[in-house]
Amino acid sequence: MASDLVLYSYWRSSAAFRVRIALNLKGLRYETRAIHLLREGGEQHTAAYAALNPQELVPTLVDGQRVLTQSLAILEYLDETHPPPALLPADAAGRARARALSQVIACDIHPIGNLRMLQWIESQFGANDEQKGVWARHWMATGLRALETMLAGSKETGRYCHGDTPGMADACLVPQVYNARRWKVPLGDYPTILRIDATCDGLDAFRDAMPEHQPDAPKA
Amino acid sequence: MASDLVLYSYWRSSAAFRVRIALNLKGLRYETRAIHLLREGGEQHTAAYAALNPQELVPTLVDGQRVLTQSLAILEYLDETHPPPALLPADAAGRARARALSQVIACDIHPIGNLRMLQWIESQFGANDEQKGVWARHWMATGLRALETMLAGSKETGRYCHGDTPGMADACLVPQVYNARRWKVPLGDYPTILRIDATCDGLDAFRDAMPEHQPDAPKA
Numbered sequence: 001m002a003s004d005l006v007l008y009s010y011w012r013s014s015a016a017f018r019v020r021i022a023l024n025l026k027g028l029r030y031e032t033r034a035i036h037l038l039r040e041g042g043e044q045h046t047a048a049y050a051a052l053n054p055q056e057l058v059p060t061l062v063d064g065q066r067v068l069t070q071s072l073a074i075l076e077y078l079d080e081t082h083p084p085p086a087l088l089p090a091d092a093a094g095r096a097r098a099r100a101l102s103q104v105i106a107c108d109i110h111p112i113g114n115l116r117m118l119q120w121i122e123s124q125f126g127a128n129d130e131q132k133g134v135w136a137r138h139w140m141a142t143g144l145r146a147l148e149t150m151l152a153g154s155k156e157t158g159r160y161c162h163g164d165t166p167g168m169a170d171a172c173l174v175p176q177v178y179n180a181r182r183w184k185v186p187l188g189d190y191p192t193i194l195r196i197d198a199t200c201d202g203l204d205a206f207r208d209a210m211p212e213h214q215p216d217a218p219k220a
Numbered sequence: 221m222a223s224d225l226v227l228y229s230y231w232r233s234s235a236a237f238r239v240r241i242a243l244n245l246k247g248l249r250y251e252t253r254a255i256h257l258l259r260e261g262g263e264q265h266t267a268a269y270a271a272l273n274p275q276e277l278v279p280t281l282v283d284g285q286r287v288l289t290q291s292l293a294i295l296e297y298l299d300e301t302h303p304p305p306a307l308l309p310a311d312a313a314g315r316a317r318a319r320a321l322s323q324v325i326a327c328d329i330h331p332i333g334n335l336r337m338l339q340w341i342e343s344q345f346g347a348n349d350e351q352k353g354v355w356a357r358h359w360m361a362t363g364l365r366a367l368e369t370m371l372a373g374s375k376e377t378g379r380y381c382h383g384d385t386p387g388m389a390d391a392c393l394v395p396q397v398y399n400a401r402r403w404k405v406p407l408g409d410y411p412t413i414l415r416i417d418a419t420c421d422g423l424d425a426f427r428d429a430m431p432e433h434q435p436d437a438p439k440a
Contacts, residue, residue, distance in 0.1 A: 054365075054366040054367075054369035054370050054373075055324060055328065055363075055366040056366070057328070066313050066316075068316050068320065069320045070319065070320035070323040070324065070327070072319070072323055072327075073316050073317075073319035073320040073322075073323055074316070076315065076316065076319055077312055077313070077315070077316040080312040080315065081312050092297055092300040092301050093286050093297075095296065095297070095300065096286075096288050096293050096294070096296065096297040097293075099290065099292065099293035099296055100288065100289045100290035100293040102293075103290040103292055103293055103326075103327075104275060104290065106323075106327055107290070107292075107323075107326055107327045107330075107331050108275065108277070108331050110327075111327050111328050111331055111332060112331060112332060112337070117332070120358070121341075121345070124345075124351070124354070124355065125341070125344075125345035125347070125351075127345070131344070131345075134344070135344065138340070143275075145274075146274040146275040146276070147274075149274035150274050153274075
C-alpha cells in the first residue's frame with residue numbers, strides 16, 4: 001500500500017516497535033519496509049540504508065522529504081505534527097516525567113542489551129549464549145527495578161505509565177517487557193510494570209505493533 | 221549559595237555536564253550538590269540519593285518540589301519552563317533533527333561506555349584497563365562516525381549542530397568529545413564535530429560547565 005509515511009523496521013527491534021505503537025495510537029497509516037538485521041551481515045549496513053540512517057540502525061521514518069531517525073525523536077515529531085491523541089502530557093512536569101520514564105528504557109536499558117552489543121561481547125570477550133543471557137538479564141533487571149520504583153511510587157501513574165491514557169512511556173515499556181520475556185527475565189518483582197503491560201495489551205494499537213504481527217516476522 | 225534549582229552532579233559525568241551547559245545557556249543559577257560516584261562504593265547508591273533518583277545515576281535536578289531525572293528530559297523541561305534562549309529549533313523537523321543528534325549520543329554512545337558498564341565488563345569478563353579502553357573507544361568511534369556523517373551531510377548544520385545558535389545537541393556533543401579525549405579516541409576523522417566543539421568552547425556557558433571547573437573536581 002502506498003503511503004506518505006514509510007517505516008524502515010525490523011519485526012523484533014524494540015525501537016521500531018515503539019514507533020509502530022505511536023503510529024497506531026495516532027491512527028496513522030504507513031508502509032513497512034523491512035530491514036533484516038541478521039540476513040547476510042545485516043541489511044542495515046547496506047550503502048542504500050546507511051544513506052538514510054548513518055547509524056545503520058532501525059527505525060527510520062520517512063515522511064515525504066523528511067528522513068527521521070532515533071525512535072524517541074520520531075515519537076516527539078509525530079506528536080508535534082499529528083495531534084491528537086497526544087503521546088505526552090499537557091504540563092511541563094508531566095512531560096518531564098513521561099520523557100524520563102521513556103529514557104530510562106531508551107537510554108539505559110535497551111541500547112545495552114541490543115543485538116550489536118551482544119555481538120560485540122561475543123567477539124571481544126568470547127561470551128557464549130549463557131553469558132549473553134546473564135548480560136541481557138542483568139541490565140534489564142537493573143533498569144526495570146528502577147522503573148518499577150518510579151511507577152509504583154508516583155500518584156501520577158494511572159492505568160498507564162502516566163495517567164489514564166497511553167503515551168510515549170507505554171510505547172517504550174511494552175517493547176522492553178516483550179524483550180525481557182524473550183530473555184526470560186523474572187518479572188514477578190515488577191507488578192506495576194506487568195499491570196500496565198497487560199492494560200496496553202488490551203489495545204489494538206499495541207497488539208497490531210507486536211513483532212509477530214509484522215510483515216517481516218518469520219512464519220510460525 | 222541558596223537557589224530554587226539544585227543539581228545533583230558529578231564533575232566528570234557526561235550527563236550532568238549536559239545539564240550544566242543547558243542551565244548556563246539559560247542563564248539560570250543553581251546550587252551544585254556533588255554525588256561522588258567512586259567514593260566508598262558510590263554515593264549514588266545511598267538510600268537518600270536513591271529516593272531522589274531510583275536509577276542511582278546522576279544527574280538529578282530539583283526545582284522546588286519537582287524532582288527531575290534523565291538529562292534529556294531535564295533539558296526539555298528547562299526549555300519549556302524557561303524560554304528563551306531556546307535549546308531546540310522552532311520547527312518540528314528541526315526539533316526532530318536536534319533531538320536525533322542528541323539521542324545518538326545520549327542513547328547510543330554514552331550509556332555503553334560509562335562507569336557502570338566498564339565496572340561490569342571488568343567483573344563479568346575480567347576486562348583489564350587495555351580492554352576497557354578498546355571497548356570505550358570502539359563505541360565512541362562508532363557513534364561519532366555516524367554523527368559526523370549526519371552533521372557534515374546536512375545544510376542545517378551551522379556554526380553549531382543545528383543552525384547558528386547553541387542548543388540541546390551541542391550540550392550533548394561537547395561532553396561526549398570531552399570524554400572521547402579522555403579515552404584518547406582519535407578525532408581527526410570528525411572535522412565537523414571538532415569545529416563545533418571548538419566553537420562551543422568559545423562560550424562561557426560551555427566553559428563554566430567543564431568538569432575541571434566544578435566544585436567537586438579534584439584540586440590539580
